[in-house]
Amino acid sequence: MTESTARKSRTPHDSRKGHVLSLPMTDSHVDRDPHSYERWMVGKLMRMAGSPPVRFRLWNGAEVTPEGQEARFTLHLKDPKALYALVANPNLAFGDLYSAGRLAVEGDLPDLMETLYRAIHEARQRWPRWLDALWKNHNPRATGIDEAKENIHHHYDLGNDFYRLWLDQAAMQYTCAYYEQPDLTLEQAQLAKLEHVCRKLRLRPGMAVVEAGCGWGGLARYMARHHGVTVHAYNISREQVRYAREEARRQGLSDRVEYIEDDYRNISGQYDAFVSVGMLEHVGKDNYPALAELIQRTLRPDGLALLHSIGRNRPMLMNAWIEKRIFPGAYPPSIAEFMEICEHGGFSVLDVENLRLHYAQTLSHWLQRFDAHQEAVTAMYDEHFTRAWRLYLAGSIAAFRAGSLQLFQVVFSHGSNNQLPRSRRDLYASPAAPEDV
Amino acid sequence: MTESTARKSRTPHDSRKGHVLSLPMTDSHVDRDPHSYERWMVGKLMRMAGSPPVRFRLWNGAEVTPEGQEARFTLHLKDPKALYALVANPNLAFGDLYSAGRLAVEGDLPDLMETLYRAIHEARQRWPRWLDALWKNHNPRATGIDEAKENIHHHYDLGNDFYRLWLDQAAMQYTCAYYEQPDLTLEQAQLAKLEHVCRKLRLRPGMAVVEAGCGWGGLARYMARHHGVTVHAYNISREQVRYAREEARRQGLSDRVEYIEDDYRNISGQYDAFVSVGMLEHVGKDNYPALAELIQRTLRPDGLALLHSIGRNRPMLMNAWIEKRIFPGAYPPSIAEFMEICEHGGFSVLDVENLRLHYAQTLSHWLQRFDAHQEAVTAMYDEHFTRAWRLYLAGSIAAFRAGSLQLFQVVFSHGSNNQLPRSRRDLYASPAAPEDV
Known part of the structure; x- marks a missing residue:
């Protein structure tokens, strides 16, 4: 199954519909070349996630491929700020970017998600404590x-x-x-x-x-x-x-x-x-x-x-x-x-x-x-x-x-x-x- | 089923047979009348145990009966020191006294024990903290x-x-x-x-x-x-x-x-x-x-x-x-x-x-x-x-x-x-x- 979503949500949505949009908005420089440290960040992110068989396609079409293995999925990041959001808080941003159409998936979505979950489950045992703290779910809602x-x-x-x-x-x-x-x-x-x-x-x-x-x-x-x-x-x-x-x-x-x-x-x-x-x-x-x-x-x-x-x-x-x-x-x-x-x-x-x-x-x-x-x-x-x-x-x-x-x-x-x-x-x-x- | 055991163990037994005898030995005054505070102790013990339908027969044949109910079982304490051991640490002493023949049971033994367990389970929720601490199992064995x-x-x-x-x-x-x-x-x-x-x-x-x-x-x-x-x-x-x-x-x-x-x-x-x-x-x-x-x-x-x-x-x-x-x-x-x-x-x-x-x-x-x-x-x-x-x-x-x-x-x-x-x-x-x- 191939995902290709073009429409980008530029406005915050009604929270009742399930998606308060708190992400940095897309910027206008979506065609610029990625900086070398941005490519490095993608590689680092993949290693933190346990090096799943995933290729990143960046906003200008440039690709970052997984080391030593065939990619089974492609994640298409459509603008630079999407990358920063993903690195800062991947658990939250992945869903928000996907929903907003700023991150698209090529490959079967359940299969990709299972591959990511299994890789991250293994990898997080080696995460430094600060990373676990940074990426966890902050302030979950109360249930009074x-x-x-x-x-x-x-x-x-x-x-x-x-x-x-x-x-x-x-x-x-x-x-x-x-x-x-x-x-x-x-x-x-x-x-x-x-x-x-x-x-x-x-x-x-x-x-x-x-x-x-x-x-x-x-x-x-x-x-x-x-x-x-x-x-x-x-x-x-x-x-x-x-x-x-x-x-x-x-x-x-x-x-x-x-x-x-x-x-x-x-x-x-x-x-x-x-x-x-x-x-x-x-x-x-x-x-x-x-x-x-x-x-x-x-x-x-x-x-x-x-x-x-x-x-x-x-x-x-x-x-x-x-x-x-x-x-x-x-x-x-x-x-x-x-x-x-x-x-x-x-x-x-x-x-x-x-x-x-x-x-x-x-x-x-x-x-x-x-x-x-x-x-x-x-x-x-x-x-x-x-x-x-x-x-x-x-x-x-x-x-x-x-x-x-x-x-x-x-x-x-x-x-x-x-x-x-x-x-x-x-x-x-x-x-x-x-x-x- | 009626228990009537006469033989009294006066010597400590081999621990491998399951009964280190650390109780006070029976004394020779087993026929003396119980003191009034000894009868009070029996009543207190029964209330602590949730007032089960149990009659106590003391060493001289005197009985302490449960308040407001028919007794279904009789516990026969054969000497005064058995009573003191029971009050000090009933969980341990009940078994040791029974094994030594210094406490006999009239009535079905599993039935009595179930009655005691149910009564104590209810009653212990109202015990003062010090009593729970006193009567608990001290120093359980290690399992290295x-x-x-x-x-x-x-x-x-x-x-x-x-x-x-x-x-x-x-x-x-x-x-x-x-x-x-x-x-x-x-x-x-x-x-x-x-x-x-x-x-x-x-x-x-x-x-x-x-x-x-x-x-x-x-x-x-x-x-x-x-x-x-x-x-x-x-x-x-x-x-x-x-x-x-x-x-x-x-x-x-x-x-x-x-x-x-x-x-x-x-x-x-x-x-x-x-x-x-x-x-x-x-x-x-x-x-x-x-x-x-x-x-x-x-x-x-x-x-x-x-x-x-x-x-x-x-x-x-x-x-x-x-x-x-x-x-x-x-x-x-x-x-x-x-x-x-x-x-x-x-x-x-x-x-x-x-x-x-x-x-x-x-x-x-x-x-x-x-x-x-x-x-x-x-x-x-x-x-x-x-x-x-x-x-x-x-x-x-x-x-x-x-x-x-x-x-x-x-x-x-x-x-x-x-x-x-x-x-x-x-x-x-x-x-x-x-x-x-």
């Missing part, structure tokens, strides 16, 4: 009850029409699907995910379930329809709650599913199951103890809880560009940090499953559909937005493939609960995916 | 390479004839079995455990496996015989290695299983799978980083590793009596501490399963067989030893039932490995237990 509203609004209220273009048509799931067979469609795999989650919670008809962060409400409706439970589903995204309620009404489920437009911290009552799929990423480390205490309060003594979240093999701040432009306040916990939530609540961890490669496949399906609707997206927003989202989806594929991100499903109970499933055989008694989707 | 040898010798070299009396006859497994069906025999459940572990490692014929801490070698032989792999199995218990080698010779497996009498820290080579069942409890927190680095070095890039270990919902020192008398140096990690091992190695955690209640069932089967051979055990050692081991087995049943101990099986890979099993369905394709054992 007011900031959370703004953070979630930024991403999830982009418009249901936008997400409908490329998410599955079965349940509007904006989280990792479950490809129990490699050739499942996106729709099948998302329904399989919902079923897999329900089975892990051992739902039985008549149970009361609470869901924290319910997206467009697909899981809540699935639980009510297919497992006969009643659900209280919380979400602070107004757009999503509106959609979820309409859909429940349309499906005749309004008496069993209640969507509540409120912060998860305000959940009250007691439930047989506590479930949260794809919200923990937005909770923020400071709020983990309160989340644990909330689950402790709201889960009945013999209930099961499931948290499904992007995670890490080791603690690490979210990539600066993703956190600032796409998901403000996002922080995926490391597996030990995840377990500390359970420890804080006095819970007993029963089951952890890592679905990392399933998320890479999910994102590939999303990117395919997104690409098929690029024109529609650009008509809704603009080219800057379309490029930013392509990069976000492609970069996420790469992060899951390279092992920089993980996807953990964690099932736990109160520490004193002995009403536990004996084995996990029941999860696999029949395929989780429906055949007819 | 020299101490480890002594620690392991203490427990595992008690004699193969002893363990043969009450472990399963199929594979001499001294770790948690897997009761995929509730009515499995101990033999079936232990073989099911071995099969479950092999499936989790996705063993294929011709693979090279290394096992750290192989016990009597049952898993290594099972892997070679049923999955066609070659195994290097490490153990520092001389008695166990001798048995393991003989058994491999008898079964014609010597060319595929090599038992190495050496510390796990000396493992060398590279393997397709790294497995350790029931050793991590003896590794010690200080050695976790080195263990992670060892696995990092010895596991091939696309290999899987499995650690099976007793663990905790929260960090906590091992019960003083168990650590000092039964398992010197033992420390079961909390789930987050367990995950930190994986984080230190840069591993990706793929699967965690908690088999806590399976261990309670395993221990119940062991205790039944142990009780059936009490006379033989006493003939091998003495009554003190027999009582100590009954308490250890019963107390362990209780700890797993009360959720004070967990059993984690953790599967992980190198962080960069993408040759991962898609789902866990294959683990459940057929029963893991053989029908004909």
Whole structure:
């Protein structure tokens, strides 16, 4: 796939569209020859990034090629100031320059990103400490009850029409699907995910379930329809709650599913199951103890809880560009940090499953559909937005493939609960995916 | 079940038999009336322990009954000094007094212990800090390479004839079995455990496996015989290695299983799978980083590793009596501490399963067989030893039932490995237990 983007964004954009532009603007000398120290900077940058098989094409067409290997990708820097921005803060600038059309990519974008992630992962172990400090994500957004509203609004209220273009048509799931067979469609795999989650919670008809962060409400409706439970589903995204309620009404489920437009911290009552799929990423480390205490309060003594979240093999701040432009306040916990939530609540961890490669496949399906609707997206927003989202989806594929991100499903109970499933055989008694989707 | 033990141990015992007797000896005034402050001390002790439904019978036959509830158990303190020892350090003294016959129990021993554990778990949250400090396990044994040898010798070299009396006859497994069906025999459940572990490692014929801490070698032989792999199995218990080698010779497996009498820290080579069942409890927190680095070095890039270990919902020192008398140096990690091992190695955690209640069932089967051979055990050692081991087995049943101990099986890979099993369905394709054992 070849990227060639010409339009340059010269004005800052509305932050709600995901791209505050804080970069130095392009200058007018885009045709001048690069200085020798600029070529040296490109070489240095590549070495710091672990010498990936990447060629740089500079603004005047001059090229800097990788040493001792064939280039598999070309990064085209369209003006000198783009180079300075990249060197000063590559994590943030790469995305901003790409979105602005000042950095173009030749080669498959997910493949490039995976190659970069793997090279940088190796290389950063040899970075001097000051470089790590310079290039890390500075001032990530807070996730207090007011900031959370703004953070979630930024991403999830982009418009249901936008997400409908490329998410599955079965349940509007904006989280990792479950490809129990490699050739499942996106729709099948998302329904399989919902079923897999329900089975892990051992739902039985008549149970009361609470869901924290319910997206467009697909899981809540699935639980009510297919497992006969009643659900209280919380979400602070107004757009999503509106959609979820309409859909429940349309499906005749309004008496069993209640969507509540409120912060998860305000959940009250007691439930047989506590479930949260794809919200923990937005909770923020400071709020983990309160989340644990909330689950402790709201889960009945013999209930099961499931948290499904992007995670890490080791603690690490979210990539600066993703956190600032796409998901403000996002922080995926490391597996030990995840377990500390359970420890804080006095819970007993029963089951952890890592679905990392399933998320890479999910994102590939999303990117395919997104690409098929690029024109529609650009008509809704603009080219800057379309490029930013392509990069976000492609970069996420790469992060899951390279092992920089993980996807953990964690099932736990109160520490004193002995009403536990004996084995996990029941999860696999029949395929989780429906055949007819 | 009623305990009535008359014989009193008046001499310190060989520490290798599991009971250094450091208690005040019984005095001769065992028939005197208790002082009023001694009765007050009993009441205070019971309140500190969360007021369980336990009656105390003192040396002269006088009783202290629980307030506002029926007693379900009786603890018979046979001399005044036993009371002082119990108040000063109940965690240690309860076991020592019971072993010495100076504290007798009326009522089911596992049931009593579970009741005590649950009551104390609740109550200790209200203890003043000084009490927690006073009653904790002081000076747990170190687990350096020299101490480890002594620690392991203490427990595992008690004699193969002893363990043969009450472990399963199929594979001499001294770790948690897997009761995929509730009515499995101990033999079936232990073989099911071995099969479950092999499936989790996705063993294929011709693979090279290394096992750290192989016990009597049952898993290594099972892997070679049923999955066609070659195994290097490490153990520092001389008695166990001798048995393991003989058994491999008898079964014609010597060319595929090599038992190495050496510390796990000396493992060398590279393997397709790294497995350790029931050793991590003896590794010690200080050695976790080195263990992670060892696995990092010895596991091939696309290999899987499995650690099976007793663990905790929260960090906590091992019960003083168990650590000092039964398992010197033992420390079961909390789930987050367990995950930190994986984080230190840069591993990706793929699967965690908690088999806590399976261990309670395993221990119940062991205790039944142990009780059936009490006379033989006493003939091998003495009554003190027999009582100590009954308490250890019963107390362990209780700890797993009360959720004070967990059993984690953790599967992980190198962080960069993408040759991962898609789902866990294959683990459940057929029963893991053989029908004909």
